[in-house]
Amino acid sequence: MSDSLISTYKRLPVTFVRGEGVWLWDTNGKQYLDALSGIAVCSLGHTNARVADAICTQSRQLLHTSNLYGISKQDQLGDALCRVANMDKVFFSNSGAEANEAAIKLARLHGHSKGIDLPTIIVTENSFHGRTLATLTATGNKNAQIGFEPLLQGFVRVPFNDIAAIEKVAAENKNIVAVLVEPIQGEGGIQIPASDYLDNIRALCDQHHWLMMLDEIQTGICRTGKWFAYQHSNSTPDVITSAKALGNGVPIGACLARGKAAEVLQPGTHGSTFGGNPLACAAGLAVIQEMEANDLAANAMIKGERLVQGLKTSLQGCDMLNEIRSQGLMIGIELKQPCTELVQQALEMGLLLNVTAGNVIRLLPPLTIKTAEIEQIVDTIAALVKQITK
Numbered sequence: 001m002s003d004s005l006i007s008t009y010k011r012l013p014v015t016f017v018r019g020e021g022v023w024l025w026d027t028n029g030k031q032y033l034d035a036l037s038g039i040a041v042c043s044l045g046h047t048n049a050r051v052a053d054a055i056c057t058q059s060r061q062l063l064h065t066s067n068l069y070g071i072s073k074q075d076q077l078g079d080a081l082c083r084v085a086n087m088d089k090v091f092f093s094n095s096g097a098e099a100n101e102a103a104i105k106l107a108r109l110h111g112h113s114k115g116i117d118l119p120t121i122i123v124t125e126n127s128f129h130g131r132t133l134a135t136l137t138a139t140g141n142k143n144a145q146i147g148f149e150p151l152l153q154g155f156v157r158v159p160f161n162d163i164a165a166i167e168k169v170a171a172e173n174k175n176i177v178a179v180l181v182e183p184i185q186g187e188g189g190i191q192i193p194a195s196d197y198l199d200n201i202r203a204l205c206d207q208h209h210w211l212m213m214l215d216e217i218q219t220g221i222c223r224t225g226k227w228f229a230y231q232h233s234n235s236t237p238d239v240i241t242s243a244k245a246l247g248n249g250v251p252i253g254a255c256l257a258r259g260k261a262a263e264v265l266q267p268g269t270h271g272s273t274f275g276g277n278p279l280a281c282a283a284g285l286a287v288i289q290e291m292e293a294n295d296l297a298a299n300a301m302i303k304g305e306r307l308v309q310g311l312k313t314s315l316q317g318c319d320m321l322n323e324i325r326s327q328g329l330m331i332g333i334e335l336k337q338p339c340t341e342l343v344q345q346a347l348e349m350g351l352l353l354n355v356t357a358g359n360v361i362r363l364l365p366p367l368t369i370k371t372a373e374i375e376q377i378v379d380t381i382a383a384l385v386k387q388i389t390k
């Protein structure tokens, strides 16, 4: 690999040249089963025909004008995304971090309009919200932050899945304007909170007039078996951020809002040159249509259960296994010891997976995955985990 790239990534020794569905081929023609989807991006699998057609057609029609003008593909995607997310309005960005930046700015503006001069957002430990300075500050990972101080003001941190900790902050800090959490922590190790966690956050937000903001960048777009993971709860947030699977590989992000929160950002307060451009929105629209046409939310639920059942059966009695956590096709297999070496070993066996939080094997396969492909993932992981020695 070229020395000309700034080494922000420790890359695995493989380069892919072609993809189709859950399959990838490298420069030597070796075939791999992709159980990571570029970290929850290619949820429709690689080179999905509807997305490819949409990009090709759009590229011959119009690639970019400006947000100074109407953009019909942005209008259409906005309508479709608000419908599936149950939100009123949307701002389009080019990435997840930028979607969260929009949410953070929205929360601060909301605070200032209430006379709060140091608007403060509650965030959680072990969270991940992105790499820009504001989202890095919101991120609950000291290793990611180190060396980039001074970080921003206006954030307080509480443990994840701890409502009492949020209540305590509410009693002590009069500057709170919003809570920002992931419904399931992805980078944090597929951490799933209590089933009433979001409902309890909703109640606190209502009581204190805070905005409930959910980072659904990894959990959204049918990954957990619903359009957005919050739809497993009884509550609706005020703000949702989306990205990753929204473009199936074309960079696009979104900050969605509802009710009063949807009226906070006004002309001149925020913007983006590329955000919501015709090409990205054509891809996003094709993604939503393809998900609906094939009911991939339901498939995520069914195939997720199948995969977890298979893993539980074949890893039964394995003393290396701590716990399997999952919702839909967002799956974490927690082992009793660090296991980052499994990534390379799986690669050699033709399987792409990821290890996060040190000891959690993370699986985020395409939602289009077939049963035979599920079996192959199960067999490979079982073989890998069983050969680990203490």
Ligand SMILES: *Cc1c(COP(=O)(O)O)cnc(C)c1O
Pocket: 095, 096, 097, 098, 100, 128, 129, 130, 131, 182, 186, 187, 215, 216, 217, 218, 243, 244
């Ligand atoms: C990936 C991710 C982000 C950051 O998205 P980028 O597109 O890399 O900026 C933010 N939040 C969560 C939960 C993510 O998984």
